[in-house]
Amino acid sequence: MFVSFVGEEPKKPEANRFTPVVLTPEGSLNEPMVFEVLKDGTAYIIERHGRLKKFDPVTQTVSLIATIPVFTGNEQGLVGFTLDPNFAKNHWIYLYYALPTESKMVLTRWDLVNDKLVESSRKVLLEIPVDREGTSHTGGGMVWDANGNLYLTVGNNSGNSYVAQTDERPGRSKWDDQRGAANTNDLRGKILRIHPEPNGTAGAAPYTIPDGNLFPKDTDASDRDASVVRHTDRSKTRPEIYVMGIRNAWRPSLDSKTGWLYWGEIGPDADKDTENAPRGYDEFNQARKPGFFGWPYFIGDNYAYPIFDFATNKPGPKLDPNKPVNRSPNNTGLTELPPAQPAFIYYPYAVSEKFPLVGSSSRAAIGGPIYRRSDFRNPKRPYPAYYEGKWLAADLSRFWIMAIAMDANGNYESMERFAPDYHPRQPIDLKFGPDGDLYVLEYGGNTSLSAVEARLVRIEYNAGNRKPVVQASASKKGGALPLTVSLSSAGTKDYDGDALKYEWKVAPAGGAPRVFTTANPTLTFDKAGVYTATLTATDAKGAKNSQSVRIIAGNEPPVVTLALAGNSRFFFPNKPINYQVAVSDKEDGTLANGQINPAQVAMSIDYVSEGFDLVDVQMGHQRVDAATQFAVARTLMGKSDCNTCHAINAKAVGPSFTDIANKYKADPTAVDRLVKKIREGGSGVWGETAMPAHPTVSQHEARTITNYILNITNKAISTLPVQGTFTPSIPEGESGNGFYILRAAYTDRPTKVPSHTAESMVVLRRPQLIPTDADVIQGGAVRDQLDEFTFLTTKPNSYIGYKQIDLTGIRQIEFRPNWHLYDIYTGGEVEIRLDSPTGPLLGTAEVKEEYFNINKMPGGRDSFWGREPRNDKNAKTTPARVIIQETSGKHDLYFVFKSAKASPKDALFPLATINLYE
Structure with a gap:
């Protein structure tokens, strides 16, 4: 039913009410x-x-x-x-x-x-x-x-x-x-x-x-x-x-x-x-x-x-x-x-000042339909009134669809991502079908990948009962016989709040399944093989959804550990870090006793920029091979438009990565030139087709991608030793807000059943905590923003907390306020406590109203603005630093804000960052 109310603004639908349904089979x-x-x-x-x-x-x-x-x-x-x-x-x-x-x-x-x-x-x-x-x-x-x-x-x-x-x-x-x-x-x-x-x-x-x-x-x-x-x-x-x-x-x-x-x-x-x-x-x-x-x-x-x-x-x-x-x-x-x-x-290619939501990098504006409910007669799944008169427009290269709103006169008003959980792979055509559903034709990654990735998708809107969201997992992904595994439905939920019925079917390839009707059953495997455990959740109205996990019985997975000497969460620029990889496998032996060849272990260390998604580099069932060494580079390329124009072995719009590697493998200047070309664009080397510029790809990211391309024909698995030392630094052109990823991975030798791949990953971040990103914010402290600055406005007896902070080697903590509106703050203290807001006290810092007081300058405020940029006010503050009691290992860390003279309604100080020092 299509309902609208005069004077009432239609409510934005929840993103999970849109379901992409892939219609065409892969390869068709x-x-x-x-x-x-x-x-x-x-x-x-x-x-x-x-x-x-x-x-x-x-x-x-x-x-x-x-x-x-x-x-x-x-x-x-x-x-x-x-x-x-x-x-x-x-x-x-x-x-x-x-x-x-x-x-x-x-x-x-x-x-x-x-x-x-x-x-x-x-x-x-x-x-x-x-x-x-x-x-x-x-x-x-x-x-x-x-x-x-x-x-x-x-x-x-x-x-x-x-x-x-x-x-x-x-x-x-x-x-x-x-x-x-x-x-x-x-x-x-x-x-x-x-x-x-x-x-x-x-x-x-x-x-x-x-x-x-x-x-x-x-x-x-x-x-x-x-x-x-x-x-x-x-x-x-x-x-x-x-x-x-x-x-x-x-x-x-x-x-x-x-x-x-x-x-x-x-x-x-x-x-x-x-x-x-x-x-x-x-x-x-x-x-x-x-x-x-x-x-x-x-x-x-x-x-x-x-x-x-x-x-x-x-x-x-x-x-x-x-x-x-x-x-x-x-x-x-x-x-x-x-x-x-x-x-x-x-x-443009760069971030748009007027339309920032469109993003940056390669671009290909496609267009799309204007939604009018009156265009459809008795649709099965009518789109909500919220989209009435909006333009659903796609960009092929940026993999998004925008809902563009216009005012009563047809002028641009705003835009927002349509169905943000759906990421079309190069949408080349989209329109509403006669049934009222939106259809999207996805071209695929590029010409060479189109035959595999191209598909027609129907985006269904569900205004009523929604299917359950199913999460299926197993306590072990495999092991030697007999193998006992606990299956888990943790994370399974129903957005409508319905009670769920659970059914697990566990079966070998081509064999009869064992059926369990509890949410989290435990079972034992006595025969070797690859089993599929499928969880189906059904809600009270009969809607159901499923997810499967694979279990390999008859082969114990390897155990990979990556140990660091010192802090396991933070890196300190220019301070060396010692690491060591250990690998053991029930069937293969161990790295320590020489039964496992170090050359079969992939060890890599990469710096990645702020915003990098760690989930994208996790391997799952992927076998360790030469490309494993460059997982970060491949993730960066997957998030950009590289694969739109290039393939590994086949020529697409541009040359193949293999051809590029062969052309430049003996050129010592190739890396710098290719980094520049990725960021600035170019033409003429491989024909008339111009390579677009990628100004938002940092110099370091471009270098990471280039090193992968130039080594794409290298068959060696490990390029870093399984034991060694590296010295972290902030790459040129990077802000320092990124992090290092240390990864070690090993695939065991197959027995009568497939191999297992195991990995260990350590993420080292800069020694800084952002108050507005704290895991816990309580007692009236609030996230705040003024101009371009984001900070936490603290209140008396409020606190923030971070889970599992490694304090090994941390001896000093610094609190940097942002005194933008200094007249409204009283100043105060920060208590640093371990494991809870009332736990052991590690130290106390006094955050005082100390800054470059522009009102006390000769000539007052006007003379300050005449000589200094307005956005430099935060640099004029004086941070508060305190030596803390020596502590090692991971703990929950709490910062409690206090003041003896402030009233409960007062603001103590605007906290911008918390910096950690050795």
Whole structure:
């Protein structure tokens, strides 16, 4: 039921109410581009190499319907597909593709009858001559309006460049977008709007021009808006054009309520502003009426490109966005163009100041649908009113979907992650199906991985009862016979609060299961083998969910320990740390007695930046091999867009990592040059394709990635000794807020059953505690923020606590306040206590109101601001440091805030950091 209340703001739905359901089997798609869904859940999907496929929701299979011969170079191929609005009756589909032998893109209509493409039914509606060698960007997105008009996005078909393509030199027309995107007499770089005619053939008009496009369909333009077009020369305009000045528009959509057009558009690769050009931006655009959207003269918020003189290699003048002109010798259309429209949303490679939530790194704005509940008749799972009128727009390279809200006038208001627990792998098309569910087509990691990772996903919204969330675990992942294992359902929960019924089925491969109906059963294995223990939890309404764990009986897992001399939680820069790895295995022997070869133990030490997710480097069942040594590098690459353009052994958009390693393996300067290229971008080494800049990848992270790539062909497992010393330091360009990961791993030798892999990992952090991140905050102390500073406002008798802090070697603790609003604080004391807020006292520090008092300076506050930056106030404070009682080992550590003179309502001091010293 769809319910709304006048004056009541719809509530944001919980993220766990969205469930991604993978529809297509693994390996069934390869470079999918566009899909369409029928009412019964059937989906048709096109692939770039000319294949039209069908997903059958009954059999859960994908079958090939037809293969159309297409040209597939330079991003071309079968790139566009849509169903006729009356498909259920006329069976018409529309395909947009590159002809195999002619340099043309064609829009064609076919009959699709009983899942067979009728060859004789093919009708060509539109032909667009294109260049091929050295060009990019095809478009191919299509959408219908309520009047049966078809919108088609057409790429600019130009040579790729870091900046605007305006090369007017003879023989360089493919690098002059003024011949296409800014040409009123050319269909490239446009969004077209036509009305396909039922009986249209080559002899009769295959389509007509609807009223209201950018240029008139006849010479009478007296009734047209003069601000849209100033000229009436029909011979220099194409009436099919609805929007021009487009670089590479992807998935267009229409708001069924307003009729406004929306699309995503991919921009050029420049990563910073220069005198030659502004930096590149991707855009999400909104067209409330026909118009010119700037390319190649403007980008983003109408940032102007100088008309670059390629003959003299100098930038020229910038155009006026209100009166742009196209004076290129390659222009066959009007000279004077409509006013340039600024982008609705725009963002660069770096962090966007105006739209920070979009993130940073590689970008590929796709677009997506506007949600209107009225578009669906009796949907099974209607999306909530919270999304009414919002634009669900995706970025292919950043793996997100944003819900973009607009105000009553259609202006941008805000954005937020849609279904933040869902991380699509390169979403290339998304739309609502007739059933009201959102469907997302995932292209996969890159061209070489698409055949494995590509999939169609349905995002179901559950407004009612939710399936239980199941967590299954075992006390042991394996062992020698007889093996006794306790199974655990700890972590299993039901978001609706329903009581759960538990069922465990434990079975060997192909064998009959043993069934247990308790939450946490214990069982014994007497026969060797690989067993699967599956926990199914069922709620009171019958909804169920399952999770499995694997148990290997007949092989005792190895035991790996990594011991450090000294503190096991913190590192101190430039102070050496001694480590030693021990490995023992019931069947293999031990590292100490020489039965286990040290070369088979992977030992690695890596510094990682703040925010790195430790879960991503844990191995699970992964066998120790040469790549284990570079787990951190592979995790960094997995979080970036590296795998979008590169594969290990196969050429994708860019060269394979193996080719890179072979090219540079004997070059001693390669590391520094490749680090620079990762961060700043580059082109020309491996062909015309430019590598985008990654300014948010730190120098150290780029070096970590580079070392992995250059060693990708190295077959040795261990590069660090199993016993040794290392000296931690803060890598160049790093803030010091990161941490060191020390990892040791070993895979035992297989017996009659598979091997086990075990690892030991130690994480060493900088010796600093952040008060606002404390495990316990009690007694009125609150997290607070002022300007760019975050701190803890302490109250009398409040306290904070940290779990299991290693105090070995820690002799001093320093408390640094941030006296931003010093007038409201009284000062106070900090008691340092062990294991509880009332535990043994290790020391007391007095935090006094000592700072650089700007009010007491000659000339007062104004003279201070005239000489010092405002954000330097925290540096003027004097920290309080105290020597503590010597303690070793891990303990819970508490800081209790006291004051004899303050009232319970007073604030004692704003605590910014707690630093630990030897």
